[in-house]
Amino acid sequence: MDKEDSFISRRDFIRASAGVGVMGLLGCGAWGALEYTLSDANADRWERDICRYCGCGCGLLLGFKGEELKVVRGDPESSTKGFICIKGSYLPALYSKEFTAQRLTSPKVRKNGVLVDVSWDEAIQYVAETFTSLIKEYGKDAVSFYGSGQLLTEESYTANKFFKAGIGTNNVDGNPRLCMASAAVGYTSTFGKDEPCGGYADLDVAKCFFILGANMFEAHPPLFERILVRKKQDPSIRIICVDPRLTKTAKYSDIHLAINPGTDMLLLNAMLHVIMKNKWYDTNFINNHITWHDGKNPITMEDFIAFLEDYAPSKVEVLLDIPASTIEEVAWIFAKSPATTSLWTMGANQRTQGTFINNTLSSLHLVTGQICRPGATPLSLTGQGNACGGVRDTGTLAHLLPNGRLVANANDRAEMEKLWNVPAGTISPNPGLSAIDMFKAMADGRIKACLCMCTNPGQSLPNLNFLRKGLEKAFLVVSDIVETETTKLADVILPAALWIKRDGVKGQTERRYQRVRKLKEPLAGTKSDLDILVAIAHAMGYKDLITATTPHAVWEEYRVISATSKYNFAGITYERMEKEHGLQWPCPTPTSPGTPIRYLAGVDPIVPEGKQGVYFYGKPDGKAWVFARPYIPAPEQRSKEYPFILTTGRVIQQWHTGTMTMQIPELAKAVGRSRLYVHPVDANALGLKTNDLVEVSSTYGSLRMQVQVSDETKIGVVFSSFYDAQSLINDVVTDAYDPFSKQPEYKITAVSIVRV
Ligand SMILES: Nc1nc2c(c(=O)[nH]1)N[C@H]1C(S)=C(S)[C@@H](COP(=O)(O)OP(=O)(O)OC[C@H]3O[C@@H](n4cnc5c(=O)[nH]c(N)nc54)[C@H](O)[C@@H]3O)O[C@H]1N2
Ligand SMILES: Nc1nc2c(c(=O)[nH]1)N[C@H]1C(S)=C(S)[C@@H](COP(=O)(O)OP(=O)(O)OC[C@H]3O[C@@H](n4cnc5c(=O)[nH]c(N)nc54)[C@H](O)[C@@H]3O)O[C@H]1N2
Ligand code: SF4
Ligand SMILES: [Mo]
DSSP: OOGGOOOOOHHHHHHTTTTHHHHHHGGTTTTHHHHHHTOOOOOOOEEEEEEESSSTEEEEEEEEEETTTEEEETTTSTTTTTOOOOOHHHHGGGHHHHHHHBBBOOOEEEEEEEEEEHHHHHHHHHHHHHHHHEEEEEGGGGEEEOTTTTOOOHHHHHHHHHHIIIOOOEEEGGGGGTHHHHHHHHHHHSSOOOOOOSSSGGTTOOOOOOOEEEOOOHHHHHHHHHHHHHHHHHTTTTEEEEEESOOOHHTTSSSOOOOOTTTTHHHHHHHHHHHTTOSSSSSHHHHHEEEOOOSBBOOOOOHHHHHHHHHOOHHHHHHSSHHHHHHHHHHHHHHHSEEEEEEHHHHHHHSSSSSHHHHHHHHHHHHHHHHSSSTTTEOOOBTTTIIIIIIITTTTTTTTTTTTEETHHHHHHHHHHHTOOTTTTOOOOSOOOHHHHHHHHTTTSSOOOOESSSSHHHSSSHHHHHHHHHHSSSSEEEEESOOOOOOOOOOOOOOEEOGGGSSSEEEOTTSEEEEEESSSSTTTTOHHHHHHHHHHHHTTTTTTTTTOSHHHHHHHHHHHHTSSSTTTTTOHHHHHHHTTOOSHHHHHOOOOOOOOSSSBBBTOOOSOTOOBBOOOOTTTOOOEEEOOOOOOOOOOOOOOSOOOOEEEEEOTTOOOTTTGGGGHHHHHHHHHHOOOEOOHHHHHHHOOOTTTTTEEEOOOOHHHEEEETTSSSSTTEEESOOOTTTGGGGGGGGGOOOOOTTTTTTTTTTEEEEEE
């Protein structure tokens, strides 16, 4: 595929790019931005690296002049094929004079209520002594680690080992709990192992794209552009988008299902009903590769069909707000397309039914045999650049150990204790507290201290009005690059090195591990997160445990840990990743080519010898589970007092809490302050115009913000992003979470809106 085929031509782009605002609107056509800037960029040296931000994991070519990063463009040889987005093209701004002036360059310790500069030695010593004395007084589970899908793999791996095998607490969690937990638990319950079967290559052959709760135009632009480029070449391709809002993704789709928020399980079960009733399933695949299950016990196919009776399209169309005939049409396209790929993100995961939605999406693929073939795959898109490789795969979550091993499994603990060379019984058998519960425990005093790295929970957690109390009360150590809503509440701040100032590995959506290379020296006064972790661990007496102290040494240790797991990537070295543009695990030997399609004999080296075709080795009988999962209404429902549903999410120009992208003038100007998007019909009824100030309230709290009247939301649904530190929307967002994945429901809160 050629970028020149982009659905937005370079000429259109240059004509339109007079203002970055317009460029933002073009969104995923923004690769043109690169070509545009490139023409007058006088780089004298090009280096390969990976983008700082999202789970697309775009391969980049970085143009330097001397030591200065001048320009960024997509690397056409990478697995993302040279497509990038506007945030990627503005990466050089992170090393501008203006941004550098905002950086933290000295450790700080709170003394008499005020944060004052101290030496690194003093800061590290203080953290180590305080953690040690709190553990002595209150026990191991009185301390915690809150990490990030933006740390490098070596960093998360080391933190996990330090806390679980050193200190002996499983209170290790992180922002991927807010992001990918439902996907991880969904895959694990369906297939027995986390992480998807397919990858980006499937985008180049699929004929139907089923996009559910993902706004790819804003959040995964290069992948969406790749789909649109194909659509331009092959109009028979069908793009179906399920989103309550008329997003730009929806506008470019063939079919937009603007469902009522929270009703996805009705839609997915209705599609299954139609498929089973009309026998549009794949009998052969069902007979060989599926176990039917009700969540407690195996059931029969007849039981499953009977369960679906309640979900006949005619029975659910009103609640869904989608005509039965459209549900039937979509079910037909999904089942009968030569190859269907599903793509989903937070509209599915950040839900009290997140796990069920993930299970049921996979079930649709399993019953129709739309799986483990090129272009046919349930592909969960990753949020952060290293949520998969860094956190899910290293097991840096409260219930996990590395590479799919479980805290609750005695054999897994024993194996890890051996591999980590610690006495039997060191790893606690009790899963730790997951994100929301961890901050609740800080608020009520059960957890006394938290080391928080590369994440900004003071802005990104839900129900902030309440959970902020946890940050205030605990001994809070924060490593960040700039001041944030979280550092404001910290007892110790440790200034971190940024992006290409450290070495490491990142792993994203498609099980591909790629190298981040150190191309610049860290800013004076800052340290890499790995150096910070090693310093604290050593100061607390864990010198014999944390023996790998460089990224490369950590990677070498971690490769060995993987070798006895079903993730086996012992064959993925730094050298190979650089030479081969990353590799997809499993990849057990120095010559294995990596695994584009998992669970497929002849392609996936983990499939046991003698098996042919598809074999789901994560389950003891080699069969994936198709669950009968019911629809359960979201806890937050419209009421007289709170008549609107608030949903929250992303815009293309901004990265999460805006600590980086809101400091880049072009990106900040392109979107301005965050706003509350209200449908014209609702605005009319409330007498609201664009720019009016309103108070948004829920049972959790309230805040004031400006209105944007827009037909992009559904009637009765309002939307806001969460990048704006001056409008903390999470003060009103619910912290209700999925009982299985413990991922919070950022997408559905009942609110009222009053003009002020
Ligand atoms: N520009 C940009 N890109 C990013 C990020 C960023 O901060 N900025 N962050 C990255 C990260 S960490 C993540 S997790 C991803 C997130 O990527 P996405 O999940 O694509 O982004 P969101 O905007 O959070 O949510 C997606 C959509 O879910 C819809 N939605 C809300 N409620 C429901 C519902 O009940 N059902 C369905 N089907 N849909 C619903 C919303 O209307 C929204 O359009 O983006 C990644 N990429
Ligand atoms: N309302 C609402 N809230 C949400 C969501 C939503 O959809 N709606 N989505 C949730 C999701 S999916 C996610 S992933 C989270 C993201 O939430 P956060 O992780 O809290 O958001 P970020 O802004 O990405 O925070 C990263 C922090 O790391 C700092 N940083 C950057 N580079 C480095 C580094 O190299 N080292 C260190 N130590 N620090 C660094 C940045 O300055 C920033 O403060 O937000 C969640 N919150
Ligand atoms: S899509 Fe994500 S990884 Fe790619 S350039 Fe944009 S922010 Fe970076
Ligand atoms: Mo995320």
